[in-house]
Each structure stands twice: as structure tokens, then as C-alpha cells.
Amino acid sequence: MRLPSWSDWFFSLKAYFAAVLALYIGLAMGLPRPYWAMTTVYVAMHPLAGATTSKAVFRFSGTLIGAIAALAIVPNFVGSPELMTLALATWTGLCLFISLQDRTPRSYIFMLAGYSAAIIGLPSVQDPHVIWDTASWRVEEIFLGIGCASVVSMLVFPRPVSSAVGSLIGRWLDNAGTWCRDVLNGRQADDETFASRRQLAADAVEIDMLATHLGYDRSVGPTLVRQIQALRTRMLVLMPLLSSLGDRLASEAGEDATLRSLREEIIAWVEAGPDLPQAATDRLLMKIRAAAAAPRDGGWSDVMRIGLTERYRDLVELGADLRMLRSQIMTGNIRSSQKMRFNPERGVANARHRDPLMALWSAIATASAVGLICFFWIATGWPEGASAAMMAAVGCSIFATLDNPAPMILTFSRLTLMAAVIALFYTGFILPRVENFEILVLAIAPPLLIFGALAARPATFLVGLAGAANLPSLMALQNNLPPDFVSSLNSSMATFLGLLTAAIVTQIGRSVGAGWGTQRLLRKVWLATAIAAEQRRPIDRARFLGLMLDRIGMLAPRLSSVAQARDLARIDPMREIRVGLNVIDICRARGRLQRGARQAIDAVLVHIAAYYRACARQRRQLDPPKDLLAALDQALPYVSAITSEETRQDVLMGLSGIRCAFFRDKSYEPPVLDSLVA
Structure with a gap:
């Protein structure tokens, strides 16, 4: 394990x-439990200033909602402790369910609203008349x-959030550049390559997620x-x-000497990096347009x-925009008037995967x-008992996003037990000898400084958080020092038993x-593509793309950790995105087709939907059926009957894209070749 750095x-x-500072002010204000203010500091602090501010806003909002809920629940069940605890447990589960539907840092508000109500309300079960004082004190301490x-x-x-975002963007673009060079050079993908490409979606x-904090960073402007x-x-x-470009290059069809030369120029353009003048990009785009307009034989x-040529054009335009934006973000020299080259058709919606069933099970487990x-x-x-119930609510909530939270909760409970041993040592031997605040600050500094440094690093964050947040x-730590050793022992046991x-x-x-x-996410990916084919009408392309990429981002860490990784390592969910986008483009044009063409297209959509339904049903990626290949080859000649250039382009690129995705190694030799391209 690497030792903490100077920045840590x-x-x-x-x-x-x-x-x-929080402890000193809390003691001066006479708050009954100023150590809650210390705990809040360690929970809210983040190496990035904007992230600390956003967490602070979210934490205060969640605590306030939780306090209001406790004030609403406790007085109404004064005569029935059983119903009161049932209501608080149900509230905790309900808030966790809502939190799991919002996979952004804002979800912290709802999660905290749930277990804050438990933290505030449960100690008042035996004495409900002090609920107002408890709620107000807790809000003040937080x-x-x-x-x-x-x-x-x-x-x-x-430390601004923008610097961390810029660093992540730089790493992502470097990895994407490697993928781009591999595709253009025709390198075959292996298991490691598939994993690295899925990791791009996860990154x-x-x-x-990190960009969510930008709005709370004072150093970041709206531009x-x-x-x-x-x-x-x-x-x-x-x-x-x-x-998609990799599919088309792997098919080895359509690339004559002109296109091979063009590909070599694009490789050189990619290798040249961001210092290439704009004129070189303009010249390359002119060559791509000239290649697209070359005489055709209709085959x-x-x-x-x-x-x-369409994908070469998009690649160069995208690459030029990414280089420009990266340079502006890294240098801070923002020129919003500079024109972008690439127009992202219908964009990418900020859609996120939700799993209500797993959220419901998490909520039920927490309430139980x-x-x-x-x-x-x-x-x-x-x-x-109240302390144990509070820690059970906290433990179930903060690890609920994991597929298997139990091992992590056990790890956290063991780390908390370690913190309890340190706390008992201080309570029995150190704190009884503390005579003033200055000595207290020096006495508790060693463990808190060590845990704070560990909390600064992702690899040791859990160790640092368990120690720094639990020790106070x-x-x-309150006005009546030294604390009672027996009370501290009971509190430590309750904390551990609650987490256990x-x-x-x-x-x-x-x-x-x-x-x-992993299987559940893959089924969602397959079913989404099947549904897109079954609907046979245009759906929100931007939302489909955003949602599928989000799911691939969630799949990446899971595919690298499952036991059957070898069976799943070569699954390429990007293929399903390509097929889905092509299906959406075809469905967009379907309503403008003649009857014969529409029937041929419908046959393709039926086979695609059936294929992905079969994958979802058998929970594995199947080989595409030969009937789908036949349906594609029968549909392609109908392109000649399409009079609208836009419609013909949508259908032609959609069908050829699907064929390349599934059957890129199958040659196409229909009886009527001159009907494919007008």
C-alpha cells in the first residue's frame, strides 16, 4: 500500500x-453533542473545494428534511413505541428507495433524509417530549x-474541481486516441481491448458524476x-x-486504393496531435468529401x-472539436465564439439507468x-438500542448501491471496531488526563490526522472515513470530559452490533x-434494443444513446470482477448501441416507405427483436441467426425505390450498419447490385 502523499x-x-474549529464553537455554544459537528466535518470534507461545498449543501438539506420527518412522526406515535419505530424504519427505507433512483451526487440528500430521521427520532422513542430539542440540536451541530x-x-x-475534471478528461481522451489508432490500423480486439473500451464508458x-460539483466551485464560470x-x-x-468504424474496416469491402490512402492520412492526422494547424484539418475534410463524391458503380x-467516408468525416470533425475543447479547458483560455465542426445530431441525453426492483429490495432490507x-x-x-438501530440504518444506506453490500458493511464494521478500540484507549487512559482544550487538540491529533490522510486517497478512503468519522x-467529545468508560464501551458495542x-x-x-x-444489466441492454425494433416508430435517439452508454459504464467494473469473466469478456455492448441506433434511424424513415420496402424492413426488425429477446431469455450473447442475414440481404435492393435522398440514406446506412455489426465477414452478392445506391 502506498503511503499518503504530501497533498494527502x-x-x-x-x-x-x-x-x-467545529468542536470549539460547539463547546462554546453549549451544544450537547458537539462531536456530531466533528463527524460532519469528516463526512463532508473532500479534497476538491467544489465537492465539499456540494456535499455540505446536500448534507444540510438531507438533515433538515430528516429532522422535519422526525418531528412529524414522533409526536404522533407518543403512546406506541412500536408504531413509532415502524414509521421511522419505513421512512428510512422509503428515502433510500428514492435515493437509489437518482444516480447523481444529489441522491445523498434523500439517503441522508432517511437515516437522519432515524438518528434524530430513535433516541426520542423512550422520551418523545424532547424531540424538538433533539432535532434542533442535531440540525445546529450538522x-x-x-x-x-x-x-x-x-x-x-x-483545489478546484475543474483541475480534477480536466485530468480525467485528458486521460479519457488519451485512451480514446489509442482505441482510434487501433481501429484505423486494423488491429484485432482481444479480451483486454474489449475491457479497456468498456472502461471508457465507465470513465x-x-x-x-464529478462534473456535477462544478456548479458549486467558485473558480468555475458558466462558460x-x-x-x-x-x-x-x-x-x-x-x-x-x-x-462502427471498426466494423466497416474489418469487413474489407469498399476500401479501394483511394480510401486506403485517405485512411493513412487520417492516421497521420491523429498521430500529429493537437498542435496541427486548422488548415490541415480543412484540407483533410476536403479530401474526405471528394472521396464521398467519387463516381459510383452502384454496388x-x-x-x-x-x-x-461518412464516419471518416465524423471522426475528423469530432477529433478537431475534442482537441480544441481540451485545450481551452486545460489552459482556461475559453473562446466561446470559436465554431465547432461536428454537429451531434440530436445529441446525447443525460439519461441514467434505474433499477426499481433492486432499490425496493434495498429499502426493504434497510427497514427490516x-x-x-x-x-x-x-x-x-x-x-x-437506539444507537445500534441508528448504525444499522447508516450501514444499510451508504452501501446500498453495491450488488453485494454485505462484505463491505462487514469491512466497515471491522474498521469501526478498530476505531472503537482506539476510542476506548483514549477514554480510559488519555482523556482523563486532559485539563484544557489546547491539550485535547494535541492529544487527539495523531489518530485523526492519520485517518484524515487515509481518507484523502480512494484506495484507503473507507479506512480513513471509518476512523475519522467514528472516533469523535x-x-x-463534549463538555463533561472525561467521558465515562463504561458508557463508551456500551456505545462502541452498540455501533458494532448495529453494523453487524x-x-x-x-x-x-x-x-x-x-x-x-452483470446478467441483469446485460438483459436490460438486450431488451432495450429489442424494444427499439419492436416499436417500429421513431423513439428518442438521444435518450437511447445516453441510457445505453450509462449501462455500459456500469457494466465495465462488473465484467472485470465476475467469476465467469472469461465467458463475458468478449461481449461488446457497443454492438447493441450501434444496432439500436441503426434501428432507430430505419424506423424514422419507415413511415415514408412504400409497402414492399416497409414489409422487407419489418422482417429485419422482427428478426432483430427476436434475436435480442432470445439473448435476454437465455442470459447470454447468442450467434446471430442466418434468417436475419437473409432478411437484410432481401431488404437492401428495395433502397432503389426510395425517392427521398434523406430517407434513402437513413435506410441504406441503417441496413448496412446492422449487417456490418452482425455479419461483417459475410460477403454480399445480391442478384441486383445496381439498385443499392442511387
């Missing part, structure tokens, strides 16, 4: 300063913590946000474009020529874990494993 230690110092975290993050050498999702959005759109369009090679502990607490009169509360119960209940009723989650 500096972040830890900032976080510790903010936590100590607000104090996020205020200190935000102020320190923004004022003490802030695009990560960039999108830069628009430039990053424009770059994101082109990044997402580039992936299916490269995949299948002309169909492939048209497809290749909280309810189970509350039942035991009320039945036995366990003094620390387990040590019960969450892990057990989750393992029994919710965990499915990465393999099951």
Missing part, C-alpha cells in the same frame, strides 16, 4: 483544523460542521461548464462511432464507401434491519453478487 497530509491538516468544512475548504488553498460516467458539457457530448458520440462496395433491532431494543430495554462520537445486524440482514435478503448484477 495537507488535506488531513485542513480537515482536522475544520473539525477542531450545520456547524458543514459550515466549518466549507469555509476551510474554500479559503485554505482550495465517462465518472467524469459526469467553462458549457464547454465541458459540449466536450462530454462529443466524448459519448465518439465511442459508438469508433466501434455493395459503394454502400461501404459511403459508410466509411432497523425494525429488527428496534424490536429487540424495546423488548429487552437495552439502553444502547465514540470518544464522546445490517450486514446479516443484507446478506439474507438483498445481496445478489456481481455476476447476477
Whole structure:
């Protein structure tokens, strides 16, 4: 494991300063549990200033909603602790369900609203009359913590979100450039190549998530946000474009000496990098347009020529835009008046995959874990039952996005147990000797600084969070120092047992494993393509593309971790995107076709839908049927009867794109070749 860097230690110092500031103000204000303010600092702090501010806004909003919910629930069930805990458990599960439907950082609001109501309301079950005081104190403590975290993050050498986004964009574009060169040079894809291409989609999702924080970064203006959005759109369009180009080049049809020479020039253009003058790009685009307008013989090679030149043009225009936008974002020299070359038809919608069924199971597991502990607490009169139920709610909620949360909850519980041992050592031997605030600050600095540095790194974030966020509360840092050792021991046991119960209940009723989650996502991809073919009418192309790319981004880490990775490694979900987009383009033109052409197109759509339904039913990628190839070859000659240039282009490129996606190694020799291209 790599040791923390100087930047990690500096972040830890900032976080510790903010936590100590929050503790000092909380003690001065006479808040009953100022350690909650310290915990909030460590939960809200992020190495990026904008991310800290956004988390602070989300956390305060969620806490406020949770406090209002607790105030609404507790007084109405004063005479029935059982119904009160049932209502709080149900609220926690409901908020988690809503949170899982919003796969952006904003989902933190709903998740926090759920377990904040439990944190505020459960301690009041035995004494409901103090609910107002508990809610107001908790909101004050949370607000104090996020205020200190935000102020320190923004004022003490802030690190802007834009720098991190720019770094991720640079890495993504470098990897995409490697893919582009591989495609143009005709390199065959292997398992590692497929994995790296899927990872591009996952990295695009990560960039999108991080970009959510840009609006909270004071160093970022609206023009830069628009430039990053424009770059994101082109990044997402580039992936299916490269995949489609690879299909057409692999078919080895339509590339004569002129196109081979053109491909070599495009390779040289890609290798030249961003310093290439604009005039060179203009000359290359002129050559591509000239190749597209070359005399045609009306055969299948002309169909492939048209497809290749269109994709060459899109590739060069996209590449030029990406280079320009990357340069502007990295240098900060934004020239919004500079014209883009590529027009992303209908764009890419910001659509995200949702899984209501898994969200429902997560909500039920969370409510069950909280309810189970509350039942035991009320039945036995366990003094620390509320703390255990609170931690069960927290543990189930923060790991609910995982396919199998139980191992991670167990890991977090073990790390929390480690923090509890440290807290008990402090409670028994260190804190009784502390005489003033200054000595307290020096005494608790070593473990919190170490955990803070670990929290700054993604690889050790969970270790750092478990230690830094739990230590202040387990040590019960408040005005009545030294804390009672027995109370700290009981609190530590309750925290551990709450997390352990969450892990057990989750393992029994919710965990499915990465393999099951992978199969479920693949079925969604296959069914979405089948539905696009079955509807036979235009659907939202931008939403389809955005949603499918988001699913591929979710698939990438799962495919690399499942046990049957060898069976799934060569699955290329990009193919389904290409087929789906071609189907959408064909359906857009279908209503303008004559009866014979429409029937031939419908036969193709029927076979595509049946194929993907079969893949979804058998939960594996099948070989495409020969009947689909026959239907495609029978439909292609009908292109000659289409009088509209736009309609003919949609149908021709759609059919040839589908044929290349499924049967790129099958030659096409229909009886009437001159009917394909007008």
C-alpha cells in the first residue's frame, strides 16, 4: 500500500483544523453533542473545494428534511413505541428507495433524509417530549460542521474541481486516441481491448458524476461548464462511432486504393496531435468529401464507401472539436465564439439507468434491519438500542448501491471496531488526563490526522472515513470530559452490533453478487434494443444513446470482477448501441416507405427483436441467426425505390450498419447490385 502523499497530509491538516474549529464553537455554544459537528466535518470534507461545498449543501438539506420527518412522526406515535419505530424504519427505507433512483451526487440528500430521521427520532422513542430539542440540536451541530468544512475548504488553498475534471478528461481522451489508432490500423480486439473500451464508458460516467460539483466551485464560470458539457457530448458520440468504424474496416469491402490512402492520412492526422494547424484539418475534410463524391458503380462496395467516408468525416470533425475543447479547458483560455465542426445530431441525453426492483429490495432490507433491532431494543430495554438501530440504518444506506453490500458493511464494521478500540484507549487512559482544550487538540491529533490522510486517497478512503468519522462520537467529545468508560464501551458495542445486524440482514435478503448484477444489466441492454425494433416508430435517439452508454459504464467494473469473466469478456455492448441506433434511424424513415420496402424492413426488425429477446431469455450473447442475414440481404435492393435522398440514406446506412455489426465477414452478392445506391 502506498503511503499518503504530501497533498494527502495537507488535506488531513485542513480537515482536522475544520473539525477542531467545529468542536470549539460547539463547546462554546453549549451544544450537547458537539462531536456530531466533528463527524460532519469528516463526512463532508473532500479534497476538491467544489465537492465539499456540494456535499455540505446536500448534507444540510438531507438533515433538515430528516429532522422535519422526525418531528412529524414522533409526536404522533407518543403512546406506541412500536408504531413509532415502524414509521421511522419505513421512512428510512422509503428515502433510500428514492435515493437509489437518482444516480447523481444529489441522491445523498434523500439517503441522508432517511437515516437522519432515524438518528434524530430513535433516541426520542423512550422520551418523545424532547424531540424538538433533539432535532434542533442535531440540525445546529450538522450545520456547524458543514459550515466549518466549507469555509476551510474554500479559503485554505482550495483545489478546484475543474483541475480534477480536466485530468480525467485528458486521460479519457488519451485512451480514446489509442482505441482510434487501433481501429484505423486494423488491429484485432482481444479480451483486454474489449475491457479497456468498456472502461471508457465507465470513465465517462465518472467524469459526469464529478462534473456535477462544478456548479458549486467558485473558480468555475458558466462558460467553462458549457464547454465541458459540449466536450462530454462529443466524448459519448465518439465511442459508438469508433466501434462502427471498426466494423466497416474489418469487413474489407469498399476500401479501394483511394480510401486506403485517405485512411493513412487520417492516421497521420491523429498521430500529429493537437498542435496541427486548422488548415490541415480543412484540407483533410476536403479530401474526405471528394472521396464521398467519387463516381459510383452502384454496388455493395459503394454502400461501404459511403459508410466509411461518412464516419471518416465524423471522426475528423469530432477529433478537431475534442482537441480544441481540451485545450481551452486545460489552459482556461475559453473562446466561446470559436465554431465547432461536428454537429451531434440530436445529441446525447443525460439519461441514467434505474433499477426499481433492486432499490425496493434495498429499502426493504434497510427497514427490516432497523425494525429488527428496534424490536429487540424495546423488548429487552437495552439502553444502547437506539444507537445500534441508528448504525444499522447508516450501514444499510451508504452501501446500498453495491450488488453485494454485505462484505463491505462487514469491512466497515471491522474498521469501526478498530476505531472503537482506539476510542476506548483514549477514554480510559488519555482523556482523563486532559485539563484544557489546547491539550485535547494535541492529544487527539495523531489518530485523526492519520485517518484524515487515509481518507484523502480512494484506495484507503473507507479506512480513513471509518476512523475519522467514528472516533469523535465514540470518544464522546463534549463538555463533561472525561467521558465515562463504561458508557463508551456500551456505545462502541452498540455501533458494532448495529453494523453487524445490517450486514446479516443484507446478506439474507438483498445481496445478489456481481455476476447476477452483470446478467441483469446485460438483459436490460438486450431488451432495450429489442424494444427499439419492436416499436417500429421513431423513439428518442438521444435518450437511447445516453441510457445505453450509462449501462455500459456500469457494466465495465462488473465484467472485470465476475467469476465467469472469461465467458463475458468478449461481449461488446457497443454492438447493441450501434444496432439500436441503426434501428432507430430505419424506423424514422419507415413511415415514408412504400409497402414492399416497409414489409422487407419489418422482417429485419422482427428478426432483430427476436434475436435480442432470445439473448435476454437465455442470459447470454447468442450467434446471430442466418434468417436475419437473409432478411437484410432481401431488404437492401428495395433502397432503389426510395425517392427521398434523406430517407434513402437513413435506410441504406441503417441496413448496412446492422449487417456490418452482425455479419461483417459475410460477403454480399445480391442478384441486383445496381439498385443499392442511387
